[in-house]
Amino acid sequence: MPVTKLKETTALIYADNAATTKISEEALNTYIKISKEEFGNPSSLYTVGQTAKEVLEQAREDVAEIINAEPREIIFTSGGSEADNQAIISAAKIGEKNGKKHIVSTAFEHHAVLHTLKKLESEGFEVTLLDVHENGIVSPEEVEKAIGNNTCLVTIMFANNEIGTIQPIKQIGAICREHNVLFHTDAVQAIGHLPIDVKEYNIDMMSASGHKFHGPKGTGFLYVKKGIKIANLIEGGAQEKGKRAGTENVPGIAAMAVALKAANGGIKEHTDSLKAKRDRLIEGLYEIPHSILNGDAERRLPGNVNFCFEGIEGESLLLLLDDKGVAASSGSACTSGSLDPSHVLLAIGRVHDVAHGSLRLSIEDDITDEDVEYIIRSVKEVVEYLRGFSPVWRDLASGKKQFIL
Amino acid sequence: MALYSEKVMDHFRNPRNVGVIEDADGVGEVGNAKCGDIMKMYLKIDDDIITDVKFETFGCGSAIASSSMATELIKGKPVDEALQLTNKAVAEALDGLPDYKMHCSVLAEEAIKNALDDYHSKQASKKE
Numbered sequence: 001m002p003v004t005k006l007k008e009t010t011a012l013i014y015a016d017n018a019a020t021t022k023i024s025e026e027a028l029n030t031y032i033k034i035s036k037e038e039f040g041n042p043s044s045l046y047t048v049g050q051t052a053k054e055v056l057e058q059a060r061e062d063v064a065e066i067i068n069a070e071p072r073e074i075i076f077t078s079g080g081s082e083a084d085n086q087a088i089i090s091a092a093k094i095g096e097k098n099g100k101k102h103i104v105s106t107a108f109e110h111h112a113v114l115h116t117l118k119k120l121e122s123e124g125f126e127v128t129l130l131d132v133h134e135n136g137i138v139s140p141e142e143v144e145k146a147i148g149n150n151t152c153l154v155t156i157m158f159a160n161n162e163i164g165t166i167q168p169i170k171q172i173g174a175i176c177r178e179h180n181v182l183f184h185t186d187a188v189q190a191i192g193h194l195p196i197d198v199k200e201y202n203i204d205m206m207s208a209s210g211h212k213f214h215g216p217k218g219t220g221f222l223y224v225k226k227g228i229k230i231a232n233l234i235e236g237g238a239q240e241k242g243k244r245a246g247t248e249n250v251p252g253i254a255a256m257a258v259a260l261k262a263a264n265g266g267i268k269e270h271t272d273s274l275k276a277k278r279d280r281l282i283e284g285l286y287e288i289p290h291s292i293l294n295g296d297a298e299r300r301l302p303g304n305v306n307f308c309f310e311g312i313e314g315e316s317l318l319l320l321l322d323d324k325g326v327a328a329s330s331g332s333a334c335t336s337g338s339l340d341p342s343h344v345l346l347a348i349g350r351v352h353d354v355a356h357g358s359l360r361l362s363i364e365d366d367i368t369d370e371d372v373e374y375i376i377r378s379v380k381e382v383v384e385y386l387r388g389f390s391p392v393w394r395d396l397a398s399g400k401k402q403f404i405l
Numbered sequence: 406m407a408l409y410s411e412k413v414m415d416h417f418r419n420p421r422n423v424g425v426i427e428d429a430d431g432v433g434e435v436g437n438a439k440c441g442d443i444m445k446m447y448l449k450i451d452d453d454i455i456t457d458v459k460f461e462t463f464g465c466g467s468a469i470a471s472s473s474m475a476t477e478l479i480k481g482k483p484v485d486e487a488l489q490l491t492n493k494a495v496a497e498a499l500d501g502l503p504d505y506k507m508h509c510s511v512l513a514e515e516a517i518k519n520a521l522d523d524y525h526s527k528q529a530s531k532k533e
Contacts, residue, residue: 313465319414319417334467334506
């Protein structure tokens, strides 16, 4: 009865790149080299300090160039969450000064955004969370309608971390510019995977995280358009123009810049074949009865697949896929330690019963067509096996209850 | 340390007593799909001894393992003894569960109690 335990080869198919990516050889080598050779403190006056400073500033230039920003508009942070916190809190402080205490966002932002907004709400801010509709895409018209005279910030993610849907950032940016409202975007899932031009898109602030594009963990940055007054989260020394205290993570930052260059440079080369693999996965998984793709089929990250399967629970699915050598993730409550399934799936209208049975595959172009077929076969086997002793499935299959999907 | 003990993974990968008893003497179902866990227990009882037990579970790894272990713990046991089964005993037999998964063992205990209640009420109605 139990499903076959291990795949024939012991090789791991890593399909959870939205959670984190493996550091690239190039980034790792940079990290090691800089750690050894440029160990100085960039704030020190002697040569070994100043050469470390040069490495730091070169990384800043490289990162800035990729997003069409100026080096002085980049603040290095510990990652995406810190960047999100700093951007939103800064905009709130500016707003408060001008008597504007309303923020527009969406219901399916990352918790780094949602929890920061919750905190601001408790401090008297009003927050509008826009609907993301069943396709997982915000409507620019609704953004415009939500903006009022007291709005100080619009914060909308570039691409969703669970369902991969890409938001109409350019249009939202234009609307914010027209209404003279600050626009922040959490681009953690997008940068390195989609081309981003902060000027063309009218982005005022943007968050990024190094480990989502094969850089090291604990690295990230916040782009802040010049002229916007940023508030400090960490007080101390004068690093990062006094906006982020603490000795700079020089090797991490240098490695992140190397990784971003490579990722951004590879977008053109990989996107088409990655999309083909993604679409084959979607096609293959749709052969499973009573299943549904979450999020728009076209306007989604080239490597993101997210499905719900009725009658099963996601954690069991993940554990059995792991036994077969496939690493994936789920929005099931059981995988998060909370009672509710993913807020993203609930936001696109999936009911609890269905949202518990979700699977996210986030692939990169290193997986082969054989891997894709292996994943499809494995998911089919595991879903069928779990449905085989699911009382929920029994009730659905026997007609005692109505299928939702 | 892994999320689950070897024993949990063993019962999750190779669940014991999976299935349905069509002419069960007692059936219990607990939990709901909204919360992500449903357990259904089927008991066959002869002379107050649980001669057979089967389960079906919709839920996470620890929910499946808890159901499996609970069925093992009551199989062949007198009804009175099965009624004494606690969630703690289920969790201990699995070499422990993570704190936030303890509710799975509670569900297993409740599913069995529920099935035994069903058995008792069926017995009572037979006598009437």
